[in-house]
Amino acid sequence: MPAHPPTAEILAIGNELLLGEVVDTNTAWLCRFFTGLGGKVQRAVVLPDEVEAIAAELQGALRRAPALVFTTGGLGPTEDDRTLAAVAMATGRPLEEHPEALRMVAARYRELAAAGFVAEPDLTPPRRKMAMLPRGAIPLANPVGAAPGVLLPLERTLLVCLPGVPEEMKAIVQSSLAPHLQARLGRAGFAELRLLTDCGDESRLAPLLGEVGRAFPHVYIKSRARAFGPQVRIQIYLSAAAPTPEEAQALVEEAGRHLEGRLAEAGVSAERLPAM
Amino acid sequence: MPAHPPTAEILAIGNELLLGEVVDTNTAWLCRFFTGLGGKVQRAVVLPDEVEAIAAELQGALRRAPALVFTTGGLGPTEDDRTLAAVAMATGRPLEEHPEALRMVAARYRELAAAGFVAEPDLTPPRRKMAMLPRGAIPLANPVGAAPGVLLPLERTLLVCLPGVPEEMKAIVQSSLAPHLQARLGRAGFAELRLLTDCGDESRLAPLLGEVGRAFPHVYIKSRARAFGPQVRIQIYLSAAAPTPEEAQALVEEAGRHLEGRLAEAGVSAERLPAM
Known part of the structure; x- marks a missing residue:
């Protein structure tokens, strides 16, 4: 059982946050969520899309060993989405194509193509990138967007990587992440x-x-x-x-x-x- | 002259932020402001009202030696306003009553009492507390609220402590802090x-x-x-x-x-x- 109250840290990732172009509302929502479940958020950080900066911060957080570490942002298909590369660096785990994550991404692009939102459903390299997870990770289905969330159980900490789009972030927490949180914290709603x-x-x-x-x-x-x-x-x-x-x-x-x-x-x- | 682009870090302080009860809009405003002046914000952190946590983070920031470190929150009259105690701890400077800061606080409470917003203008101990600054600090007049901002020139970094109320924070930056930023960055508007x-x-x-x-x-x-x-x-x-x-x-x-x-x-x- 985790310490009481279970603790959490949050890393909000994205250059747009440090330019001030986007106000980070994800952190406050995760704080209300985790406090509501009986936990305590002890620290939150905003970081640029830089692998070394994210990896260094993750290592610091994992040394403090909170029950959970949440990251938001940097899971998308583009070059500047670097959160999982930083997780790989910080935890010494290689990135590998995850078959279940790839099925999730493929299913989403089939839907988007059928609805006319994208021209074709092909798994192009940028789309496949979203299924490259650190070894040992579990993909979390994204009911709203394309990039799956990522759950990585570490020795003392559950690392949860979420997209930066608030609707996707909340939907993953409240659907795919819920059973995992319930098992660990006794409640997830x-x-x-x-x-x-x-x-x-x-x-x-x-x-x-x-x-x-x-x-x-x-x-x-x-x-x-x-x-x-x-x-x-x-x-x-x-x-x-x-x-x-x-x-x-x-x-x-x-x-x-x-x-x-x-x-x-x-x-x-x-x-x-x-x-x- | 500072490195180009001059860098900054931000510490947003307050339990209400980590409970998610208040969305931190100060950080995004400071990011737009500093980016607009030609600078680069490299990192922002949200911290609880705990002296040790704030002091440790400040020491980390000062080791990285950005041109500026901004703090927001924790300057008020109550026991849980602890930012300046943390600055004192992190920089090894004692807190001392600053005559000019005390004059600012006294003038504000005379105004508030005259307008009927407070019962009496006396400099009670909680009000005097807002004039206790780290040795070497310069008070920054607050055109909106009671607590002065605090400017502390350190060897490689200008430390700027601002209140958490957004209107007070912006007003201090755009009035009292402006000449100091202009001297250091060439522009402040x-x-x-x-x-x-x-x-x-x-x-x-x-x-x-x-x-x-x-x-x-x-x-x-x-x-x-x-x-x-x-x-x-x-x-x-x-x-x-x-x-x-x-x-x-x-x-x-x-x-x-x-x-x-x-x-x-x-x-x-x-x-x-x-x-x-």
């Missing part, structure tokens, strides 16, 4: 919901939030004032962890509907916000 | 502007953007498709660097107005987006 009210008075909402919190003790509920110009509106955040993603989703959904009902009775209107 | 068009066809906008780019060779212009549900709209980003913040603002403003005029002639409507 996490769900969240945000409501934006038209009410600016936190003291008016506090009793309702307290009541819903007591009715759903496994749901985390937090309110926060947000400024919209001179107007202040309270935003409510709900999250839940459970053994499976489906259970977590059902829990947060039930608490959210209950809260929406109580808000409506109190004359407060609330709209759901898109996922962060 | 950076400004940006975002326009969201109602047009989804990048090929239609490309000639206009090319024309404005040729008219304003010192303004960086980039377009990016953004999905709004099934609809795609092109967002245009402009940024400029100049010796001073005022010159950069004037440059990006002039290019922005020129672009807005050309878009209007082409029948494309565009709205300005709030600062990132």
Whole structure:
């Protein structure tokens, strides 16, 4: 069993992050996810697409031996996607074509070609590159994009490499990675919901939030004032962890509907916000 | 003169970041800012409010000797604001009450008390704490909040400690820090502007953007498709660097107005987006 709370580190990889062209929202999502499962993220780093820099950072993280290390970014087909080369360097494992990963990539390009998104489904060298995994790795099916995630069980740490596109990253964590996390952490389900009210008075909402919190003790509920110009509106955040993603989703959904009902009775209107 | 391009590292400090409750937008802004001035951010780290973790990371950064190290967060009045204690530990300099910093903090609380935002203007111990700087440091006036920024010139690196609240962080960089950066980098002014068009066809906008780019060779212009549900709209980003913040603002403003005029002639409507 891992230490309690199990710890994690995150490496967010991509030149676009260090140019500031893209704000890294993946790290915050993984932090909420892992905290929700009862873990503790102790450190996160943003790195350029440079094999040596990534490998050095990975070696440092593996020396500290957290239960998990997540990487995001650098799994795609292009030359500057170098995360797995860095994993190979840091762990001394060769990159090898993984038959199951290759089947995943091939199936995805057949779908994309059938839908007209790509001209042909051929496994060109850049596409095959996405199936070159460090020896001992397990591919994680990507329900949204082409590059599989990669799970590499190491002596003291589970290394999880995820794509940088947020929708792909989240989908892999919540589907393909879930059974592995469940085996290791006892739970793998996490769900969240945000409501934006038209009410600016936190003291008016506090009793309702307290009541819903007591009715759903496994749901985390937090309110926060947000400024919209001179107007202040309270935003409510709900999250839940459970053994499976489906259970977590059902829990947060039930608490959210209950809260929406109580808000409506109190004359407060609330709209759901898109996922962060 | 610093190496070209001058390099920087960023340490974003705060438990709320590693819980995922707050998405760190400061790092991306500092990356755009420093890239805009002709520099290169080589690494960014997110750390908890723990003196030892921050001090160890600072020592690592100072060994790599980038031209600048920025920290954000942990400058406030409370016990868990520990950045300067970590700077003291990492650099072997004691924390001392800085008379000019104390005057800044006192003046701010007199203003806040006069405006009714705080009950009294007294320099309580938590408020005095914000004027305890590492020996040799220069306080940077904070035009928005209470905690001064801190500039510590070290042998090979300029260490800049900034508050975590984005508005305070940006205001200090663009006012109080500007003369110091100008002395070291030759320029300190950076400004940006975002326009969201109602047009989804990048090929239609490309000639206009090319024309404005040729008219304003010192303004960086980039377009990016953004999905709004099934609809795609092109967002245009402009940024400029100049010796001073005022010159950069004037440059990006002039290019922005020129672009807005050309878009209007082409029948494309565009709205300005709030600062990132």
